[in-house]
Amino acid sequence: MSDINVNHILNQMRSLSLQAAGKPVQETGGSTDFSSLLQQSLASVNETQQRAGRMVDAFESGASNISLAEVMVESQKANVSFQATLQVRNKLVEAYKDVMNMPM
Structure with a gap:
């Protein structure tokens, strides 16, 4: 077995993911609540879909800047x-x- 710290690697992956999305990176100190991460992810997906819907509506209504x-x-x-x-x-x-x- 190697001495790889899984939490450290997960934090690095989250940081890289947030950087790629252009969001600020917050250090969590190794402890992250899964439900809050899931809620943030779902909120981000929802916002992306809402933004796309607004752009489609604006384009269909003839907005010249889109x-x-x-x-x-x-x-x-x-x-x-x-x-x-x-x-x-x-x-x-x-x-x-x-x-x-799984068997008990």
Whole structure:
């Protein structure tokens, strides 16, 4: 076995993910509440979808400051974030089923 600290690696991954999304990075000191991370992720996906919807509505109503390319990119961002969230949900359900089927 190696002496890799899993919490440290997870914190690094979260920091890199937040940096890639352009959000400020907050050090948690190794302790993070899973439910709050899940809520933040869902809120972020929701905001992305809401922003894409607003852009589509604005483009359809003839706003001159929004191009079709911008609308398509924002829609694809919303789609990718939703699909990633769906895959995380599927993995969580699969893990839950695995735990529930473990013999006692």
